[in-house]
Amino acid sequence: xxxxxxxxxxxxxxxxxxxxxxxxxxxxxxxxxxxxxxxxxxxxxxxxxxxxxxxxxxxxxxxxxxxxxxxxxxxxxxxxxxxxxxxxxxxxxxxxxxxxxxxxxxxxxxxxxxxxxxxxxxxxxxxxxxxxxxxxxxxxxxxxxxxxxxxxxxxxxxxxxxxxxxxxxxxxxxxxxxxxxxxxxxxxxxxxxxxxxxxxxxxxxxxxxxxxxxxxxxxxxxxxxxxxxxxxxxxxxxxxxxxxxxxxxxxxxxxxxxxxxxxxxxxxxxxxxxx
Amino acid sequence: xxxxxxxxxxxxxxxxxxxxxxxxxxxxxxxxxxxxxxxxxxxxxxxxxxxxxxxxxxxxxxxxxxxxxxxxxxxxxxxxxxxxxxxxxxxxxxxxxxxxxxxxxxxxxxxxxxxxxxxxxxxxxxxxxxxxxxxxxxxxxxxxxxxxxxxxxxxxxxxxxxxxxxxxxxxxxxxxxxxxxxxxxxxxxxxxxxxxxxxxxxxxxxxxxxxxxxxxxxxxxxxxxxxxxxxxxxxxxxxxxxxxxxxxxxxxxxxxxxxxxxxxxxxxxxxxxxxxxxxxxxxxxxxxxxxxxxxxxxxxxxxxxxxxxxxxxxxxxxxxxxxxxxxxxxxxxxxxxxxxxx
Numbered sequence: 001x002x003x004x005x006x007x008x009x010x011x012x013x014x015x016x017x018x019x020x021x022x023x024x025x026x027x028x029x030x031x032x033x034x035x036x037x038x039x040x041x042x043x044x045x046x047x048x049x050x051x052x053x054x055x056x057x058x059x060x061x062x063x064x065x066x067x068x069x070x071x072x073x074x075x076x077x078x079x080x081x082x083x084x085x086x087x088x089x090x091x092x093x094x095x096x097x098x099x100x101x102x103x104x105x106x107x108x109x110x111x112x113x114x115x116x117x118x119x120x121x122x123x124x125x126x127x128x129x130x131x132x133x134x135x136x137x138x139x140x141x142x143x144x145x146x147x148x149x150x151x152x153x154x155x156x157x158x159x160x161x162x163x164x165x166x167x168x169x170x171x172x173x174x175x176x177x178x179x180x181x182x183x184x185x186x187x188x189x190x191x192x193x194x195x196x197x198x199x200x201x202x203x204x205x206x207x208x209x210x211x212x213x214x215x216x217x218x219x220x221x222x223x224x225x226x227x228x229x230x231x232x233x234x235x236x237x238x239x240x241x242x243x244x245x246x247x248x249x250x251x252x253x254x255x256x257x258x259x260x261x262x263x264x265x266x267x268x269x270x271x272x273x274x275x
Numbered sequence: 276x277x278x279x280x281x282x283x284x285x286x287x288x289x290x291x292x293x294x295x296x297x298x299x300x301x302x303x304x305x306x307x308x309x310x311x312x313x314x315x316x317x318x319x320x321x322x323x324x325x326x327x328x329x330x331x332x333x334x335x336x337x338x339x340x341x342x343x344x345x346x347x348x349x350x351x352x353x354x355x356x357x358x359x360x361x362x363x364x365x366x367x368x369x370x371x372x373x374x375x376x377x378x379x380x381x382x383x384x385x386x387x388x389x390x391x392x393x394x395x396x397x398x399x400x401x402x403x404x405x406x407x408x409x410x411x412x413x414x415x416x417x418x419x420x421x422x423x424x425x426x427x428x429x430x431x432x433x434x435x436x437x438x439x440x441x442x443x444x445x446x447x448x449x450x451x452x453x454x455x456x457x458x459x460x461x462x463x464x465x466x467x468x469x470x471x472x473x474x475x476x477x478x479x480x481x482x483x484x485x486x487x488x489x490x491x492x493x494x495x496x497x498x499x500x501x502x503x504x505x506x507x508x509x510x511x512x513x514x515x516x517x518x519x520x521x522x523x524x525x526x527x528x529x530x531x532x533x534x535x536x537x538x539x540x541x542x543x544x545x546x547x548x549x550x551x552x553x554x555x556x557x558x559x560x561x562x563x564x565x566x567x568x569x570x571x572x573x574x575x576x577x578x579x580x581x582x583x584x585x586x587x588x589x590x591x592x593x594x595x596x597x598x599x600x601x602x603x604x605x606x607x608x609x610x611x612x613x614x615x616x617x
Contacts, residue, residue, distance in 0.1 A: 003388075003391075004355070004391060005388040005389075005390065005391075006341050006342075006390075006392070006530075006543075007341070007342050007353065007355060008353060009353070010351050010352075010353060050344035050346055050351060050532065050539045050541070051344070051346065051532060051534055051539045053532070054530065076557050077557050087349075089349050090349045091349055091350055091351040092351070093344070093351060093353060211559070236556070237554070237556070237561065238553075238554050238555060238556050240528065240529055240530045240546075241528070241530065243388050244386060245382055245383060245386070245390060245526065245528075246527060246528045246529070246530070246543075246546070247526060247527030247528070247546070247548060247575075248527065248546070248548070248553050248554050249554075250571075250575075250579070251561075252496055252500070252574075252579060253496065253578070253579035253582045253583050270497070271496075272496070272497065272500045272574075274561045274562060274567065274571075275561050
């Protein structure tokens with residue numbers, strides 16, 4: 001982490017990729033063209049456009065990608081709206097990396113992993129999946145269940161149906177909320193689909209998506225026999241400092257920016273349900 | 276103990292000012308209350324027990340510029356606008372405020388990463404306390420094992436009539452007293468001992484001296500969080516945030532920006548967990564009503580803080596007791612959830 005926690009460095013948006021109608025991926029490097037800092041999957045960074053605002057965004061790219069960082073961002077508010085309007089070569093400010101990470105080197109290592117994501121919730125999960133693919137021999141089976149409202153809202157569709165299909169012992173199951181023209185894949189909500197696929201209860205699960213999706217996914221997994229101790233998620237809260245001092249992102253005695261954003265469900269279960 | 280008369284004290288302040296060290300002290304304001312102000316020729320120290328605002332402003336100001344951005348086309352220049360600070364003296368802080376600095380140190384310095392803005396001010400600030408001799412009915416620092424007769428600052432001071440007795444407790448304090456040595460004299464401190472003995476008697480009989488803190492032991496977070504009494508006790512909270520602004524331990528802040536026409540200043544300012552916007556997100560608010568916001572404030576000070584650090588996030592200064600417009604302060608919470616809630 002940088003010495004001055006609140007003072008950001010300058011990053012250059014080198015490349016912008018339109019992923020879906022309202023999601024773009026921003027590739028960021030330093031002014032010298034090199035990567036700004038190392039991170040682990042699940043960690044976040046504070047991105048800002050001076051004069052607009054600053055916000056905590058999860059890092060989408062794999063730590064194995066050491067040339068740059070990528071952020072897949074949905075257009076939702078002031079800052080993200082501004083980012084979506086910008087052109088390549090624009091500078092932004094960045095500080096981080098912040099928060100803990102998915103325990104890819106400890107609890108998740110050597111395990112069969114089930115990734116369940118909805119909508120833009122796939123952004124932080126993408127970093128973990130990429131990490132597992134980059135260290136393929138360190139993990140068992142990789143199963144991804146991902147859904148969005150419509151086919152064109154599926155972020156990373158080309159990657160999921162292309163390169164990921166060729167990764168050994170990896171399965172990608174996509175779904176959309178409602179029937180759509182030209183879509184012959186599965187139709188239905190993520191929690192229902194994930195339960196229908198009857199994943200092996202020996203897997204460790206990583207879930208990220210809208211709160212309602214997480215709620216029903218968790219319910220379905222528990223009916224299948226999964227335990228809270230097997231399931232991880234990453235939380236989102238309003239943040240200002242990113243370093244556990246400004247006081248607003250706490251859930252009970254834990255700060256999401258510093259003690260999270262990654263929590264195991266048994267840890268969350270011991271905290272007040274203020275999220 | 277070394278002593279100095281009030282008249283000589285102002286000579287000492289003049290000397291410190293000449294040496295480049297500003298002195299801040301409690302001064303009576305036009306509304307008859309005391310607040311910290313910079314000493315200048317003619318300024319007299321207040322005899323009141325408490326300042327309206329705490330002394331945290333000196334290390335964690337209400338607003339503070341963090342940096343500046345200059346934007347030229349696609350280019351951004353980040354400028355650290357901080358200037359070298361001079362040493363400064365806070366004269367007359369009470370033991371509660373001195374204790375609050377230790378809590379703020381934990382948040383801003385001991386918990387990494389260090390907040391260098393706070394650390395920088397802290398390093399340059401020299402704290403001279405004045406022990407309390409007439410604690411008020413709203414005071415309850417002793418509940419947290421704070422001894423208002425031994426504040427433990429850089430210099431501990433005692434005021435007996437118009438004489439101040441000063442004792443250095445740290446190297447910083449020794450260095451300060453060295454500068455004003457010629458104005459001081461060594462004198463018998465029996466009057467200080469007598470004052471301490473009298474104060475100790477008053478402390479024992481204060482109305483909040485025996486608050487029962489036993490339920491707030493850091494072990495029963497969910498039990499206290501789910502206590503139905505939060506509903507009734509928070510009902511009349513206006514959400515004004517006055518408690519957080521006068522509180523010496525409240526550390527929450529916001530970061531905002533101002534386009535000055537000559538670049539964009541990014542600054543931080545105090546914020547309050549009592550406000551709806553504090554946690555408002557695009558899609559939802561995890562603390563949607565005043566009940567949750569009220570509960571957060573007191574859970575933080577009485578439960579989360581002791582759970583994490585084994586110390587309460589309150590120093591018992593009683594400012595919220597004095598200032599809450601609906602009398603919903605922390606003592607009420609301690610009594611309702613602590614004593615009656617067991």
